[in-house]
Amino acid sequence: MPNTIHIKAFGMVAEKIGTTELVMDHYQDSEALLDALLVKFPALKTIKFSLAINKKLISNKQEIPENAEIALLPPFSGG
Amino acid sequence: MPNTIHIKAFGMVAEKIGTTELVMDHYQDSEALLDALLVKFPALKTIKFSLAINKKLISNKQEIPENAEIALLPPFSGG
Amino acid sequence: MEKERKPKNIFVQGSISPETIAKSIANHSTKTDIGGHSIFLGQVRADEKPEGKVLAIDYSAYEEMALEKAFEIREAIFAKYPLTCMHIYHSLGEVKVGELCLFVFTSSKHRKAAMDACDELVERIKAELPVWGKEILDTDNHVWKVNV
């Protein structure tokens, strides 16, 4: 299924948006996706989280490859 | 028994002098005792060791109390 | 020697038992070039929060990413310190107060490498692995654990 993005959500993010997995239309880059997510889930504005594209954390704006696996990661608290 | 010193020897020191315990006449201070020990056991000249008086390591010349327990301690190698 | 060049699983379901740790230690008795082992264990604390008292932590992880990251950390630590062995175990699911949730184990010829590597591993695991702890409270509430 082209032109979609698979998104996984974890921890407090999953709790806020009420799901651990969702599929969204494809966005060109991480900033556009973030904007769309904040519109779709305003609750995300109240918490801290990072984006991973294909299992790599990103810090700046980045292109989103086709069929990328995106993850929404709240601050880590393992150990 | 006054005017004697009880000496314990450990590790390589005990090996060099061939005993783990000995009793010697009392000496006024640690330097005098050390001199006497090196005369009695010339093999001690070839190894490194420290003196403890009543279970405390000494580094400088020190008085030897009556009935003190002296120990001859080669470099520690525990653990 | 366990310098495998592929990610290995670090996750265990539920708490880590003292017997698991004993077995892991015993497994190293045949490695007679080891002089020192350093072990860190994480234990779940009965913290008092404004929202209630912690009874357990429920751990979840982005497993695939965590295993990739753990492998990357493992390789970096092996490159930095002269280690003989390195083992990492982290709990998933519920771990009760007083139980163990993290087991980090390093071994080397001389003690310093094992100790320094263990410290660094623990710091990196806490900071870099996508793992989350949900603290279950005695009030039926929960709070999300925050690493400091």
Added chain:
Amino acid sequence: MEKERKPKNIFVQGSISPETIAKSIANHSTKTDIGGHSIFLGQVRADEKPEGKVLAIDYSAYEEMALEKAFEIREAIFAKYPLTCMHIYHSLGEVKVGELCLFVFTSSKHRKAAMDACDELVERIKAELPVWGKEILDTDNHVWKVNV
């Protein structure tokens, strides 16, 4: 809390078993203010010396002085770090290659204190306790261990 104010024995005859370690870890599950344990284990290495290969180390100690010193170190480390628990076990007599001769165990609310205290304890134990290791070689010779 184990802040006893008198020397306790740290010596065990022969090697320290992994089961002893597991039991000691398990004993801490009721202390629910503990968040981290740090453990150091010394293991006897099969070193190759010019005089032969090490088969075992035969440990001896000036026990009374060692226990006084261990107590002094223990008190100093408790004063310096916010620890919940501290345990020290050192072997006396023969410990074979691959077996454990030293077990140092510290616990604290937050990991850093346990880790730093454990490192410092190990250094001080090796430097300050009147304990000696006689390395038994496969040539029927022996050499006296030297700590570096």
